[in-house]
Amino acid sequence: MAYPDDLLVDGERVVLHTHPHAKMLLGPVLYLLLVVAVGVFLAALVREQAWAPWAWLVLGVVGAGLAVRLTLVPVVRWRTTHFVVTTRRVLVREGVLARTGIDIPMSRIHSVQFRHTVLERVLGCGTLVIESASDEPLEFTDVPRVERVHALLYQEVADDV
Template identity: 55%
Template sequence: MGYPDNVLARDEQVVLHRHPHWKRLVGPVLILLVMTALASFGAAYVNSLDWDGNATTVVSLVILAIWVVIVGWLSLWPFLTWWSTHFVITERRVMFRHGLLTRAGIDIPLARINSVEFRHGIVDRMLRTGTLIIESASQDPLEFYDIPRVERVHALLYHEVFDTVGSEEFPN
């Protein structure tokens, strides 16, 4: 999925667009599977009882309502949050946008970036993800967590910054 063109300046090209790493979705998927199994077991158990038809229906609807609330809150919401989080590098700036109902974001012009670092532990290295740390001229370092292939993004961003600083658009 490409980043929307309406947020880009005229003649600005996207170099990289990433969502956070899929590891953020492991917990929500496990919750979805466990809650679905529990709800299915509960519904099957209720249907096996010799209850009145209305009682069985009411209890089954309660189980369904509990499943919808828990899955919506602990699985669907994190997925939509993941889907609406964007880390974008263009040839002019770094953009980070996040939020579902309330959007927030930051843009960092490449010419303002002083240093680019990355950090990842052993698990992040196995999953090829990590934290990207960008220090700009006027701000404390910004940390962007769970960036997929963080080493490649680090190298790409470093080269974009190095190429931009000497260009005619951003003279030294």
């Protein structure tokens, strides 16, 4: 079975499965472009030096390290973050090696809210706030199509009652 189907119990089905909004990837892509641009500029500066091959090696290692840390890690974090609404619960899973997760049964959800700024409205994302039996409301940021998710979640909560 594919994720998240392997987490479901009998009679439960997935209503929505999404990742955070792709706007989270804008910064990592810009960092990658900046690392490449600076690396190419510095490589061109030292090309006439006798020690240029060593400088290029160092630039390549540093550039690869920065690209992994500033681009690859956030992309993998984005890809391994799941927001799932099923007919019985809301599941959120994050992480690759060390995973964290939360399950909120529909019967424990008291209210569902959303908010988004003007920029988030343009991008089609926002923050989803779920109030359950816990002390603090749970906020999930960068939820794509947050109004649609809000409506779906509200429908599932109403159907559960």
